[in-house]
Amino acid sequence: MLDLLRRRPAFRRLWMAGTVSLVGDWLAFVAVSRLALDHGGGALALVGILAAHSLPHACLSPIAGFVADRFDRRRLLVGIPLVQAAFTLAMALAAAAGALVSLQVLVLVRSAFTAFMVPAETAALRHTVEPPELLQANAIVSGTWSVTFVAGMALGGVLAALGPVPAILVDACSFFLAAGLASGLPSLRPEGEREPRAAGVWGLVRAVPPELWEALGHARARPALFRAVFSKVPCAVAGGMGWVSVNLLADQAAPFGAAAVSLGILQSVRGLGTGLGPLGISLLARGKEEPGRPLEHAAALVTFASVAGFALVRPWPLLLLGIALLWGIGGGSNWVLTSASLQRLAPDVMIGRLSSIDDLSTTTTMVVGALLAALLVEASFSLVAIGAMGAAVGLVSWIALSLRRAEAPLSSGAPGVAPAPRI
Template structure:
């Protein structure tokens, strides 16, 4: 059984050409994204080097999605999703080339501005890519498609971070930006080759046509309230984002361990590679050994929050590159389980015509909390005088909170299902008694 499941990824790519083109676009685009991130980290450390400057750069790469998501979600559900992805890629090609103009500390404003625009465009691309997956795959392949997409993100993180560190060390920061810009052109080409199956094309047209009674973003929020399970699933990545400050911690750990720009960039790339390697393995191994039933997905998410917090604890006690990289890999091993399985459950439970707004809401809250988590790391280090050890322990504690909430939600849901089952088997007969309630 395990071996049968393990070849599902290859089968999906071989037999599903539309999804294969979407996957190719993801591979190229995300490889460039991580080249870009390493280059930005190196540039900020070069012209400033403070914790707040790094945290500001991280917030510039995260928070814009929170503000564009209301518009993005509605457009994704009312327009052609493939067109939205292509336009986003082409515009990001132009924006990334702008990083070549950043020379010194006086240009930090330009770096932050370009990062804001780039990530705002990503706020259209990523929810559209997530929303289009059910139109390209069968329901039976949804978990496999999400696991493959999540693992691809992780592998590209590992390869892109390592390649970015090497390129910055050997050829300079600007080379990484040029390569990153070109990846968006390649991604747009692959997206242009996506052809929807006939059955899915009709559904996609219906989804993007809009409805007269549809109130856009407000209607999407009402849907999340009417469907509490979908609403809670949408917030799981927000819980995951409480530990997002690790993105700022990684280059600061590297800056503490090494002295030269080349060594810092290489160490940052290696730690991000460990982050990607750990993330690539989590969902794949769980799916292989335990399957992909709804119960497995639910319990895996619960365990991942607690075990991820343990990984942060180990990171807080790491004082060399090897132990830090291993701890980071452990955190993201469990974090990727939360990410991939929550997406799969949303695809299984949410209506297709709301998927754009669901995933935009998810990304909005995810990036808001992740941005605040990164800001808190910089603030705690620069203004409160906390050590890296103390800040990492704080992230470990924060990571436990959503795990507790998810466990309580599962427990309450289980009790409600039991009560409904009892009521359906033994319905309460209406009573003719006139006694007051206190007398029963």
């Protein structure tokens, strides 16, 4: 896998920029969350920080996908981190003053710009490797997420001990470094791009719904592409319900000592699995441009089985670790396989919008799954029952998606797939 980084300098730059930014994000998240608790905000303030990190990303995904299909992706990958760096420096000032409300507002605004990075990175990646290398490239990206999660959280804990300001300043530096790395990429303008249909910011915003509808119609008429866009959804809804089970089980049973320690261990092991799964997929599908549906089915089934079995092995801590690892392996493999398929099948002029639909649907269904599980807890359902329901909902959704056939496109005149030039 490391050979791909050596042979593809553009992919190496893209990967390094994303890695640096991820580490900064995780360590700042720890620092800001710690500040919320230290200032007496309690759980509500902590939830506010979490919401500020995630909600703008999901809500702005459709606009972000539209932008990635209209403008040079290189300029986005350089410009957005610079804007984020500026807001992060302002966050450091707010943290130094102990202004928690101002800090949350700044996190909210900065997170809004983060939404524009996902489709831009997705659209750019396919230009940096050959088609048979897409699966391997996505495996590297997924494995890196797993490593940066552990490293960023650990480094964040160390820096947070010195106070939140140093961690936030390091995060700001990471954005400047990411922008510098991305500036070395060549121009990545969308192929077959068209002139914007309306001028000005409001004109672009008004153009988003029909453009998104056009991309969805293009996918609906092509079952393989439609599955690539929505195949994370079944695992996301099951994972959202399972996430509630993990937190409650750690709190109630504390299988590894204190509840916080137990939760940290379980989540770390699951994070390790998200890196090992893609690595295994990359080895199994080496040299294949299309790994085949059996691997996708296997990844989904492992995820559903893990969600269903997690609470069942509650009395046995070692089995809990094994199930958590398998859960991560299944989820990480699902992410890599579906992301590679999307990059392989989507027209370059539409991949930003299709990636944003993927991102929005995955985030939304995960939250819906977690909310459904919370309601079931309030209704006195057991964790075993919640896990079984989560697995069942995910499995039924997966079967429905797999059996889906082509439909008439929602919009005519969608551009065809053009091969992307490699750098």
